[in-house]
Amino acid sequence: MSEAGGGRSYFLGKLIRYSLTLFLILSLNFALPRMMPGDPVVNLLGDEALHNDPEMIEKLRAEFGLDRPLHIQYTDYLRSVSRLDLGYSIHKSRSVADLMAYRLFWTLVLVFPSIVIGALLALLLGALAGFKSQSRTDLMLTGLALFLYTCPPFLLAMVLVSVFAFHLGLFPLGNLTSGGRTGVEYIADVAWHLLLPVATLSLLGASYKFLVVRNSVVQLLEEQFVLAARAKGLREMEILLGHVIRNVLPPFISMVALSFGFMVSGALIVEIVFSLNGMGTLVYDAVVARDYPVMQGCFLVLTVSVLAANLIADILYGIADPRIGRTS
Amino acid sequence: MKNILQLLACCLILLCLSGLGLASQSESSGSQERISKLTVGTINQINDANLWDYYFGVYSMMLSHQGLVRFNNNGDVGPELAASWDTEDLRTWTFHLRDDVTWHDGQPLTAQDIKFTIDYDLEKDPLSKSYIGTIKSVEAPDNKTVIITLEKPDYNFLNTIAVVKMIPAHIFKSVAEPKKFNDREAAIGCGPYKFVKFDKDAGTVTYQANDRYWGGMPAIDTIELRMFKNPDALMLAFQKGEVDLPYYYSKGISYYYVPNLLDNKEIGIEVYPERGITNVLWFNTAKEPFDNKELRLALSYALNYEELKNMFTAGYGTLPSAGWVPNGTLYYTKTRILTYDANKSRSMLDDLGFKDVDGDGFRETPQKAKFQPKLLTRSDLPDSIRAAEMLKKYFAAVGIDIEIDLADKSTHGEILDEKKTHEMALAGTTFWGMIMGEGYGSGYTDSRYYGWSMVDDPEYQSIVDSLGSTQDKRKREELAAQIQEYYAEQMPQFAVYSMNIIQPYNANYAGWEYNPLHGILSYGTLNKLHEA
Numbered sequence: 108m109s110e111a112g113g114g115r116s117y118f119l120g121k122l123i124r125y126s127l128t129l130f131l132i133l134s135l136n137f138a139l140p141r142m143m144p145g146d147p148v149v150n151l152l153g154d155e156a157l158h159n160d161p162e163m164i165e166k167l168r169a170e171f172g173l174d175r176p177l178h179i180q181y182t183d184y185l186r187s188v189s190r191l192d193l194g195y196s197i198h199k200s201r202s203v204a205d206l207m208a209y210r211l212f213w214t215l216v217l218v219f220p221s222i223v224i225g226a227l228l229a230l231l232l233g234a235l236a237g238f239k240s241q242s243r244t245d246l247m248l249t250g251l252a253l254f255l256y257t258c259p260p261f262l263l264a265m266v267l268v269s270v271f272a273f274h275l276g277l278f279p280l281g282n283l284t285s286g287g288r289t290g291v292e293y294i295a296d297v298a299w300h301l302l303l304p305v306a307t308l309s310l311l312g313a314s315y316k317f318l319v320v321r322n323s324v325v326q327l328l329e330e331q332f333v334l335a336a337r338a339k340g341l342r343e344m345e346i347l348l349g350h351v352i353r354n355v356l357p358p359f360i361s362m363v364a365l366s367f368g369f370m371v372s373g374a375l376i377v378e379i380v381f382s383l384n385g386m387g388t389l390v391y392d393a394v395v396a397r398d399y400p401v402m403q404g405c406f407l408v409l410t411v412s413v414l415a416a417n418l419i420a421d422i423l424y425g426i427a428d429p430r431i432g433r434t435s
Numbered sequence: 436m437k438n439i440l441q442l443l444a445c446c447l448i449l450l451c452l453s454g455l456g457l458a459s460q461s462e463s464s465g466s467q468e469r470i471s472k473l474t475v476g477t478i479n480q481i482n483d484a485n486l487w488d489y490y491f492g493v494y495s496m497m498l499s500h501q502g503l504v505r506f507n508n509n510g511d512v513g514p515e516l517a518a519s520w521d522t523e524d525l526r527t528w529t530f531h532l533r534d535d536v537t538w539h540d541g542q543p544l545t546a547q548d549i550k551f552t553i554d555y556d557l558e559k560d561p562l563s564k565s566y567i568g569t570i571k572s573v574e575a576p577d578n579k580t581v582i583i584t585l586e587k588p589d590y591n592f593l594n595t596i597a598v599v600k601m602i603p604a605h606i607f608k609s610v611a612e613p614k615k616f617n618d619r620e621a622a623i624g625c626g627p628y629k630f631v632k633f634d635k636d637a638g639t640v641t642y643q644a645n646d647r648y649w650g651g652m653p654a655i656d657t658i659e660l661r662m663f664k665n666p667d668a669l670m671l672a673f674q675k676g677e678v679d680l681p682y683y684y685s686k687g688i689s690y691y692y693v694p695n696l697l698d699n700k701e702i703g704i705e706v707y708p709e710r711g712i713t714n715v716l717w718f719n720t721a722k723e724p725f726d727n728k729e730l731r732l733a734l735s736y737a738l739n740y741e742e743l744k745n746m747f748t749a750g751y752g753t754l755p756s757a758g759w760v761p762n763g764t765l766y767y768t769k770t771r772i773l774t775y776d777a778n779k780s781r782s783m784l785d786d787l788g789f790k791d792v793d794g795d796g797f798r799e800t801p802q803k804a805k806f807q808p809k810l811l812t813r814s815d816l817p818d819s820i821r822a823a824e825m826l827k828k829y830f831a832a833v834g835i836d837i838e839i840d841l842a843d844k845s846t847h848g849e850i851l852d853e854k855k856t857h858e859m860a861l862a863g864t865t866f867w868g869m870i871m872g873e874g875y876g877s878g879y880t881d882s883r884y885y886g887w888s889m890v891d892d893p894e895y896q897s898i899v900d901s902l903g904s905t906q907d908k909r910k911r912e913e914l915a916a917q918i919q920e921y922y923a924e925q926m927p928q929f930a931v932y933s934m935n936i937i938q939p940y941n942a943n944y945a946g947w948e949y950n951p952l953h954g955i956l957s958y959g960t961l962n963k964l965h966e967a
Contacts, residue, residue: 145848145849149849150845150849163561164853199483200614272671284637379664
């Protein structure tokens, strides 16, 4: 088989596998919420309603299409998904698409910079710590990273709020804006509101990636090609940037790519502490209330996002290393 | 690289400084006479300015919308849009409306609006059937008279109609799907405050005093609701002075926060008696062996109520009484205080035949079968989980091994409200819940309503039915005493502990008044709040 044919069949195989995965996950998205105990309608009614007669519950079920046989609901669900119609929230009186568009926007505003800043911090400081292994800098940075890595996100977020927002008064205690601003003022206000949550997420994200980068650098420094580079008389910084970091990058990129894939799931704890409207709290509220359409919509977007990130990573690997996908 | 980092750092600092500057500009100065702005912090989440959004509906009822009648500070029903009402048979109710009420857009309120609201609710919202499903017809013979006919006589109807907020017919008559109607007009009411805006990004809802309000201009110009997603951030904002009033619908704050607040001179704290019950142990009396009142009574002696009160309320609570309904309820009857007597509990269990046959330290049933009842409670309420653990310890001490069954809110609701498969459950009640059914907690008890304890005893149901059909005050007092004595004797459920409502507030303002349904955001507060 020719090289081009091998590449095509590799990508075709990948596409088929991804399509199958997507279909399976779509089916799980439908089945899992319905397999959970609890009922969205009883939940909607609450325990303070005066009467809770079965006729009324049935009428509500019919209103949300939950009275039909499961296979009919399933085919309707697949049909709606194919039309990108995600339905209407049972609890929030809004279309799922509207709810998600708003939450997704703010989630991306919050999480995207956090991943980028966290990744850059991890790469720079991880490389430095690895390069100066066993030095005071390494011990300090590694100790700090381990502390942050083991620190519960809620605790870290509350400590930052308590110190910087409550005691020092430098930042607001929560929410996305102060309200009533437009234009540049609005953007500045949003940045001021998001600085602490972004800092929290960046630190948490950086701590894990830092340890991976640091350990990779320490291992790579023992490799023969580093010895050869030193023997050739290259300066230490040239070895680090030109040879060691280049070898750290592939696993680092896949780790960051995965973070981007999961980005749309939001950051539940940080959203709760800073009172932000993101995907994390939307998913959480939907699960608690058994809001099937919202759960399905959120999980669908999360699935597509993770699959897309993986697919892109696969394609990039294929391009970066043509040996991948070649038939033997 | 260094230059880029420096540039980024400068941009970040500039952004922060500009934000800080803007924030300081937005601070408002208070007026000497009227309160210019009251910021109410809450963890209740409003999703849209839509009356069918649960919490927007709740706050609308407090501020912008009104019903025919309203709960006053004693927990009784008083006039609101209806100046008076009369009924002869508790089935046909005639309401005589005030003639000086206008909607926020200036249109007069008429009897047609009341008829429209009830018919519209019943047609468009299946949920409304849980409140007003017993209404057979509504008539508006003239602009100021409304006649409501029920399926059957119901003394408690005033309590029910009190929570139905009236909406303007001229706005909603062309709205086919109210849950999707998020226009600003959707929030037009006739109450003391007008809805101004909902800022989702800032998490705020703003209301402005209605200068044409029939009850006179309220004392606060602007009320801003500020939403938080966690109580800790809310309490920090309160201590920092960004929030004047931390408000939880039908609840107070946790006692954990009190020591910090006591040191702050800007903060005042009031403690109000709770008209619901924080945690109740429910028995499914339709299931063996919990249909046996002696067993329920024996289990009631196993609990150390004093210890529970100290542990879960830090002294801000009350010892429960056997008559179950909270002190402060109309026609409250004094019954014995529940006491801890493990020996008595053991002896009663022995007499009932619950003995440890296999020597494992736990009792078996009189039929010598394993006895390990399940105690259902909510997994998302930390205090309920802790209380369930304490109950397990108390029951183990008298030889009863219980299994704690944790369920999230939805599963808990499905088991307790719909399937009724529970054996025992630990859950609280609210003021509104206690007046459900025919009052005195009958909605929670009677199997014909929610019936968490599934009581279908004809003696009990006869008292409940009589409460629903009796107007005579003396007779009602007797019935109230009877139902409380029934609880004390039969113990289909009993309170484990009850926490009072701890309500902190900005001490620079005075004139706060508490209402059992709306809490401190009562009309008394809205009308009388002033600088201290």
